[in-house]
Amino acid sequence: MTGNTPMADYNFAYLDEQTKRMIEQTKRMIRRAILKAIAVPGYQVPFASREMPMPYGWGTGGVQVTAAILGPDDVLKVIDQGADDTTNAVSIRAFFARTARVAVTTATADATIIQTRHRIPEATLTADQVLVYQVPIPEPLRFLEPRETETRTMHALSEYGLMHVKLYEDIARHGHIATAYAYPVQVAGRYVMDPSPIPKFDNPKMDDCPALQLFGAGREKRIYAIPPHTRVVSLDFEDHPFERNRFDVPCALCGATDSYLDEVVTDDQGGRMHVCSDTDHCESRRAKGHRGTMLADEPVHPADRRSKLEAAE
Amino acid sequence: MPEMNTQPRPLLAAGFADPVFDSQSAFRAAMEALARPGRIRPVGTASLADAPLLPSAAALVLALCDFETPLHLSAHLGGQSGVAEYLRFHSDAPLVPEPSRAAFAVLDLEQDRLDLEGFAQGTPEYPDRSTTIIACCASVETGAALTIAGPGIAGVASLRVAGLPADFAAQWAANRAGFPLGVDVLFAAPGTIVGLPRSARIIGETG
Numbered sequence: 191m192t193g194n195t196p197m198a199d200y201n202f203a204y205l206d207e208q209t210k211r212m213i214e215q216t217k218r219m220i221r222r223a224i225l226k227a228i229a230v231p232g233y234q235v236p237f238a239s240r241e242m243p244m245p246y247g248w249g250t251g252g253v254q255v256t257a258a259i260l261g262p263d264d265v266l267k268v269i270d271q272g273a274d275d276t277t278n279a280v281s282i283r284a285f286f287a288r289t290a291r292v293a294v295t296t297a298t299a300d301a302t303i304i305q306t307r308h309r310i311p312e313a314t315l316t317a318d319q320v321l322v323y324q325v326p327i328p329e330p331l332r333f334l335e336p337r338e339t340e341t342r343t344m345h346a347l348s349e350y351g352l353m354h355v356k357l358y359e360d361i362a363r364h365g366h367i368a369t370a371y372a373y374p375v376q377v378a379g380r381y382v383m384d385p386s387p388i389p390k391f392d393n394p395k396m397d398d399c400p401a402l403q404l405f406g407a408g409r410e411k412r413i414y415a416i417p418p419h420t421r422v423v424s425l426d427f428e429d430h431p432f433e434r435n436r437f438d439v440p441c442a443l444c445g446a447t448d449s450y451l452d453e454v455v456t457d458d459q460g461g462r463m464h465v466c467s468d469t470d471h472c473e474s475r476r477a478k479g480h481r482g483t484m485l486a487d488e489p490v491h492p493a494d495r496r497s498k499l500e501a502a503e
Numbered sequence: 504m505p506e507m508n509t510q511p512r513p514l515l516a517a518g519f520a521d522p523v524f525d526s527q528s529a530f531r532a533a534m535e536a537l538a539r540p541g542r543i544r545p546v547g548t549a550s551l552a553d554a555p556l557l558p559s560a561a562a563l564v565l566a567l568c569d570f571e572t573p574l575h576l577s578a579h580l581g582g583q584s585g586v587a588e589y590l591r592f593h594s595d596a597p598l599v600p601e602p603s604r605a606a607f608a609v610l611d612l613e614q615d616r617l618d619l620e621g622f623a624q625g626t627p628e629y630p631d632r633s634t635t636i637i638a639c640c641a642s643v644e645t646g647a648a649l650t651i652a653g654p655g656i657a658g659v660a661s662l663r664v665a666g667l668p669a670d671f672a673a674q675w676a677a678n679r680a681g682f683p684l685g686v687d688v689l690f691a692a693p694g695t696i697v698g699l700p701r702s703a704r705i706i707g708e709t710g
Contacts, residue, residue, distance in 0.1 A: 214522065218569055221530045222606075225567075226631035228537045229687040229700035231654045235631045259534065261527045317539075346627035378654045378702065380683065400657075402538045417538045417655035417702070 220258040220413065224404060227415035232377030233345070234328050234412040249282055250408030252305045252324035259320060259404070260286065260303060265293045267301035272309040272450065272467035279307075298470050308371075310392040312449045312471040315401035317418060323386045325407035328414065330374045330384035350382045353425060361430055370435065376423045377416055391435050391450045396422040441466045442484035444475035515585075518593035519565055520550035529566035533689055536698030541651055541660030543643055543695050555585040557639045560609055560691040561593075564637065568596040568607050575605035575622075575634070579614035605634045612640045612666035612690075619674045622686045630683040633701075638690050641665040643697040650707035651699070659706065662699065664690045672705050679704050 223237040260266065266286055270279040274296040282305060283294050295301050298313045305322040315321060331341045334352045344350070353374055360368045373390035377383050385396060386405060396403065396416060403416040416422060426432040440447045442463040449471055451464040463484050466472035476485065519525035525547065532544040548558035551565075568574055574596035580586050587598060590609075599605055602621045610617065622634035640646075646665040649672065652658070668674075678685040678701060685701035 214526065215569055218526070218530075218567060219571065221534070222567055222572070223631070224534060225537055225635065225687070226633075228534065228655070229702060230630050230683045231702060233630060233683060236629075259527075259531065261531055262524065342628045398657075402534075415538075417700075419657040420654040 216254075217258045220254055223413040224255065224258065224415065227404070227413050228402070228417050230381075231417055231420050232375075232381030232383040232414060234407075234414045237411050237413055246409040247326065248278060249305070249307060249324035251406030251410075251413075252307070252322050252408075253282060253285070253406075254408060255322045255404050255406035255413060256286065256303060256305050257290070259322075260290055260292055262292070264302045265295050265300055267295050267298060267304045267470075268306075269304065269309060269311070269468075269470075270307045271452075272311075272471075273469045275469065296470055297474070298468075308387050308389075309450070309467060310388055310395045312446075312466070312468045315395075315399055317400045319401040321399075321401050321403045323388075323403065323405045325384070325386040325405045325412070326409070327372075328384055328405065328407040328410050328412040330372075330382050345381060348380065350376075350425075353382055354427075357425060358427070361427070367426065367430060367432075373432075374425050376425060378420050378422075382425070383414060383416075389435065389450055390424065390432075393422075393424045393432070394434060398422075437464060439464050441472060441475075441482050443482040444472045444480045444485070445482040446472070446475055446480070515589055515592055516553035516555060517550055519562075522565075525550065525562070526566040529562040532696055533563060533567065533698070536689060536696050537655070537687060537700045538698075539655045539660075540653065540698055540700060540703045541656065541662045543697050545694060546691075546696050548694065555583060555589050556580060556609070557691055557693065559694060559696055560637050560639045561590070563689060563691060563696070564590050564596070564607065564609060565593050567635075568594040570595045570597065572596050572606035573599040573604050575599050575602045575608040577608070577610035577615040579611050580609055580639075602634065607637065608634050609637045610639065612638050612664070612668075617668050617671065617674065619678050619686050624681060624684040624686065627684070630685075633684065634686050636686055636688045638664075638688055640667075640690050640692050643690050643692040643695055648709050649705050650709065651703050652706050653700075653703040655700070656703070662697065662705075664697070665692070672708055675699075675705050 220237055223235040227235045268279040268283040270276040286292050287294050298311045303320050307324045329341055331344055334356055335341050357367050371389045372384055372387045373393055375383050375385055398419050400418050402418055405414045424432040437451045441451055443465050446466055449466045452467045453462055453464055455462050528547050532546045536544045546559045546562050548562050551558035551561050554561040576587055602608055603623050625633035642665040644663055646663045649662045650659050651662050682701055687701050688699045690697045
């Protein structure tokens with residue numbers, strides 16, 4: 191690594207002239223798709239996905255969108271299920287840090303671009319931020335109608351009755367709408383959209399969000415968008431209104447009562463704890479002095495513990 | 504070896520000094536402009552000072568167009584010496600005479616008659632197959648104020664574009680009525696751009 195080299199040499203150093211042109215052409219194509227996606231909120235713009243240095247299913251759609259918008263002044267954050275430190279998040283962040291020499295962060299507030307898989311950060315996003323979602327299956331009607339030609343026509347005609355039938359079947363079977371993630375939304379009163387597999391807990395955050403939200407599906411080659419301050423409504427029924435799931439316990443580490451929690455098994459005796467899935471949110475709360483019931487009083491570094499043991503001996 | 508063409512050719516003005524950075528920067532301005540209609544965005548055009556058309560409009564074409572995007576030049580710009588050659592050379596975009604076939608179109612609000620309906624509107628299944636219009640104008644800070652609302656706007660916003668035709672609000676209402684079909688417009692003034700995507704509504708005109 192040459193340290194301070196700016197983004198200029200950009201995955202460029204080892205590439206021949208033809209490859210450079212191809213990369214720039216790919217970015218232009220994705221950029222054009224992004225502009226259309228913004229102009230028609232919730233509509234899935236097709237694009238020609240190119241080979242990426244990672245397999246489908248690892249966030250290629252999100253990576254392509256991020257690569258197309260990223261500039262030298264950006265600060266990138268990557269999360270997977272809310273966490274900055276999972277394999278997927280770490281490898282995507284390292285990919286951009288190495289190829290684009292872009293600044294990276296784990297602090298939500300410091301990021302200008304946040305690429306995410308399956309969560310929206312708990313902190314309210316700002317007008318200076320872009321949220322890029324990795325999307326596995328972009329078509330909300332796909333499980334109801336497998337034919338692409340048919341779902342295109344259904345979107346063209348705003349024929350979304352099937353979607354309500356699906357939610358109604360939930361109610362008939364379970365007594366409530368059982369869909370807990372990838373819960374369908376209607377954007378700006380027109381297109382029904384799959385918000386990617388975020389928990390429905392996060393759905394209200396998409397509505398009137400100050401940040402631009404971009405969605406990239408690599409395998410299915412679709413890009414869609416929610417512009418800032420756009421009405422995003424979770425589909426529901428008058429007598430079965432959309433309900434955000436709530437947790438009946440606070441985060442065991444930071445005490446938060448309004449965040450999305452993951453259940454963590456702590457031993458083989460049935461012990462478990464609920465902790466924030468958004469690791470940055472949890473850490474910043476603890477840094478501000480918020481404490482949960484299971485937060486150790488004084489975190490002991492393993493090295494200190496050893497020296498204490500040695501001293502005791 | 505093919506024979507070299509030894510005919511002297513007129514020199515073309517320069518394109519982007521750094522195609523990677525300059526394209527990204529102009530694209531980002533366009534993205535922000537369409538994501539927040541009415542909000543004025545700066546566009547860096549340092550290396551395009553000698554371009555035969557408004558540098559901010561040239562920056563948008565160079566950043567967004569290539570061999571895959573049919574480009575339409577208005578009657579005025581198509582007749583201006585060197586404009587077609589310049590954009591052809593630097594973008595690779597094929598020029599099309601019919602506005603209805605254009606992925607992108609460049610026009611001059613002061614010189615050309617604006618006819619939004621004449622451009623590609625997209626299809627019900629593929630509304631993205633429509634024209635993005637790059638409209639050159641003298642300023643995006645003077646001119647009659649239009650009040651706009653829609654996605655990307657918290658409440659309402661103000662849009663000022665110098666040289667808009669008198670029937671613009673009516674044309675835009677027709678464009679909006681066809682949603683999700685319709686055209687999107689990037690107004691390009693010296694050094695700045697402002698966006699008006701098809702999702703935006705004009706809800707008021709104040710002198």
